[in-house]
Amino acid sequence: xxxxxxxxxxxxxxxxxxxxxxxxxxxxxxxxxxxxxxxxxxxxxxxxxxxxxxxxxxxxxxxxxxxxxxxxxxxxxxxxxxxxxxxxxxxxxxxxxxxxxxxxxxxxxxxxxxxxxxxxxxxxxxxxxxxxxxxxxxxxxxxxxxxxxxxxxxxxxxxxxxxxxxxxxxxxxxxxxxxxxxxxxxxxxxxxxxxxxxxxxxxxxxxxxxxxxxxxxxxxxxxxxxxxxxxxxxxxxxxxxxxxxxxxxxxxxxxxxxxxxxxxxxxxxxxxxxxxxxxxxxxxxxxxxxxxxxxxxxxxxxxxxxxxxxxxxxxxxxxxxxxxxxxxxxxxxxxxxxxxxxxxxxxxxxxxxxxxxxxxxxxxxxxxxxxxxxxxxxxxxxxxxxxxxxxxxxxxxxxxxxxxxxxxxxxxxxxxxxxxxxxxxxxxxxxxxxxxxxxxxxxxxxxxxxxxxxxxxxxxxxxxxxxxxxxxxxxxxxxxxxxxxxxxxxxxxxxxx
Numbered sequence: 217x218x219x220x221x222x223x224x225x226x227x228x229x230x231x232x233x234x235x236x237x238x239x240x241x242x243x244x245x246x247x248x249x250x251x252x253x254x255x256x257x258x259x260x261x262x263x264x265x266x267x268x269x270x271x272x273x274x275x276x277x278x279x280x281x282x283x284x285x286x287x288x289x290x291x292x293x294x295x296x297x298x299x300x301x302x303x304x305x306x307x308x309x310x311x312x313x314x315x316x317x318x319x320x321x322x323x324x325x326x327x328x329x330x331x332x333x334x335x336x337x338x339x340x341x342x343x344x345x346x347x348x349x350x351x352x353x354x355x356x357x358x359x360x361x362x363x364x365x366x367x368x369x370x371x372x373x374x375x376x377x378x379x380x381x382x383x384x385x386x387x388x389x390x391x392x393x394x395x396x397x398x399x400x401x402x403x404x405x406x407x408x409x410x411x412x413x414x415x416x417x418x419x420x421x422x423x424x425x426x427x428x429x430x431x432x433x434x435x436x437x438x439x440x441x442x443x444x445x446x447x448x449x450x451x452x453x454x455x456x457x458x459x460x461x462x463x464x465x466x467x468x469x470x471x472x473x474x475x476x477x478x479x480x481x482x483x484x485x486x487x488x489x490x491x492x493x494x495x496x497x498x499x500x501x502x503x504x505x506x507x508x509x510x511x512x513x514x515x516x517x518x519x520x521x522x523x524x525x526x527x528x529x530x531x532x533x534x535x536x537x538x539x540x541x542x543x544x545x546x547x548x549x550x551x552x553x554x555x556x557x558x559x560x561x562x563x564x565x566x567x568x569x570x571x572x573x574x575x576x577x578x579x580x581x582x583x584x585x586x587x588x589x590x591x592x593x594x595x596x597x598x599x600x601x602x603x604x605x606x607x608x609x610x611x612x613x614x615x616x617x618x619x620x621x622x623x624x625x626x627x628x629x630x631x632x633x634x635x636x637x638x639x640x641x642x643x644x645x646x647x648x649x650x651x652x653x654x655x656x657x658x659x660x661x662x663x664x665x666x667x668x669x670x671x672x673x674x675x676x677x678x679x680x681x682x683x684x685x686x687x688x689x690x691x692x693x694x695x696x697x698x699x700x701x702x703x704x705x706x707x708x709x710x711x712x713x
Contacts (some may be wrong), residue, residue, distance in 0.1 A: 226413060234402075241401045245394060274362050274382045275352050275699060278312045278673050282364055282380055284556075289368040295375060302326045317379040325443060329381060335361065342375040360384050381559040385478065407473060424454045441468040448615060492535050496528035511569045511703050541602075550683065552596045556707055559591045559633055561628055579612065579620035588630045592707040598602040599680045604637075607675040609699050611639035621697075632686075643694040677702075 285305065288295070295301050296318060296585045300584055306328030315329030317339070324336055344367050353363040364380040427444055431691070444462040503521045512518040560586045567583040574581040578616055611622055618641050627634040644652060655675040681702045694697040 226416065229367060230409060230413050234405050237405045237409075238402045241405065242398050245398060245401070274313075274384045275364075278314050278382060280379055280551050281312060282366070285378065286366055287364060287381070289376075289378060292368055293368050294441055296376075297325075297370075299326075301329070306352065307673045312382070314380050314382040317381055319377045319379070321375055321381060331381065334368070337376070337380075339379060340365055340536065341365065344375075354384075354690065370709070398457050415613055421439070421454060424458050428458055431465065432460060435465065435468070437680060439464060440472060489535065489539060493532060498529045500525050538672065538676070550599070550679070552683065554594050554596055557595050557597060557600070558589075558625060559593055560585055560589050561595065562600075563604075563624065563635075567624060570605065570608055574612075574620075576623065577612065577620070578618075579615065579622060582621070582623040584623065584625045586634055587626045591628065591633065593704050594707050595704065596680075596686055600684075603677050603680050606677050607637050610673055611637065611641060611700075614641040615639060616642040631708075632705055634701065634703050636699055636701045638697060639701040640697040643696055644690070644692040644698055645694060646692075649690060649692055653688065 217269075236688045246330075288305075294307075302316070302318065306326075309316050309328065315331075316326065317324060317328070317331065318326035319339065331450060335355070340353060340363070343365075353365065360383070362382040362384045364376045364382075366380075368376050368378070370376050429440065431444055434440075442465075444458055444465070451493045504524050506512055507521055509520065512521045544639070563584070563585065569582065571581050608622060612620070612700045621640040625638075627636070648702075653674050655672050678688050684704055686702055686704040688700070688702040690698060690700050
């Protein structure tokens with residue numbers, strides 16, 4: 217749900233919901249209080265507390281008692297001259313929050329409440345008509361009263377008037393209590409609504425923002441090893457922002473890890489290159505010093521020293537060339553010059569070229585071609601030569617037998633040629649086999665450090681083969697040897713009809 221929609225719903229909830237709840241609470245409480253008043257004061261008609269007419273409420277409250285007094289006046293008016301009876305009637309009226317005034321002629325003979333001369337002067341005169349239970353006289357002023365008049369004649373035909381006086385400028389205690397309860401209910405409803413909306417806003421807006429703030433502080437401090445919990449996030453703009461932030465953190469972490477790995481690899485490369493350069497340089501310096509000191513006294517010895525210096529210089533040149541090629545791999549700028557190559561002739565030439573070095577190192581080189589003489593591939597001869605040299609060079613480096621053996625087999629596999637180069641070296645552990653084509657990876661680095669090498673030879677081989685559209689893999693058994701396999705697609709003429 218969008219944040220705009222959520223805020224709209226929140227606005228309607230925080231405004232309409234409390235109003236509806238307060239209205240329903242007021243209606244329910246007033247209905248309950250009305251029935252309670254009807255029962256408490258013996259009202260025969262329904263009372264509407266919230267209609268705003270308090271005079272009508274006071275009038276209905278004394279109607280039943282007014283009817284009883286009227287009957288008593290009709291049957292025996294003389295008993296109203298008895299003080300005990302007067303007090304008894306007044307006590308009944310007091311329960312209705314009213315009191316009685318009894319007048320004979322113009323003289324007030326009984327007053328059951330605190331009424332002053334001002335009220336006595338406003339009492340209506342004797343009119344002698346039958347009183348109506350629905351009628352009363354409202355007197356305003358400093359104090360407001362509802363006066364019900366009942367006229368009668370005493371036994372000596374003297375005029376008498378009985379007044380039921382109700383002070384109407386105050387509310388009934390029950391109604392006061394009800395209004396207090398209504399205010400309390402309204403406050404509770406508003407507080408609960410506010411609390412619910414606060415929790416809702418916190419959960420949907422403030423809590424995600426708080427998490428986002430904590431996450432930015434962690435990134436500011438250089439920490440990326442954390443995760444924003446997206447399971448309880450809402451699907452709104454803020455939730456999407458948190459999702460984007462989490463994706464950004466993951467990308468930053470990945471790029472940081474890649475950069476750290478590159479830094480580590482570069483340091484390892486520098487270390488390897490330094491080690492590999494130091495060995496031939498030390499040898500060159502030693503033989504040059506021998507020549508300078510006259511150690512190479514004979515032409516044969518001098519010739520031997522010069523050949524060693526030349527070979528060591530070639531090793532350094534090969535190492536620098538490999539490093540230059542590695543930089544081109546990183547920049548993806550390997551120069552390829554593709555051409556059609558006859559498979560049989562090309563690999564035969566390669567074997568003859570490396571064969572001389574194998575004989576001098578007491579290594580037997582076998583070549584087995586099972587491909588037809590006409591088979592061709594599209595490849596860069598120079599880069600493919602680098603592949604053969606790197607694989608064979610790697611095999612030579614790790615041969616541990618008295619007489620080494622390297623076999624090269626070329627097979628025909630339908631649309632592809634399959635090249636396999638096997639040796640009888642010490643082999644590669646199974647756990648290391650999946651990683652030998654990774655840059656700078658060396659199986660058992662502590663043992664292999666003495667062998668030299670930059671650690672990028674096989675990664676270069678993999679890059680060249682894949683750029684030719686081929687595939688490379690390895691199999692090995694410890695103590696027996698290793699086989700490197702790669703396949704390349706054949707060149708096929710497209711015949712146009």
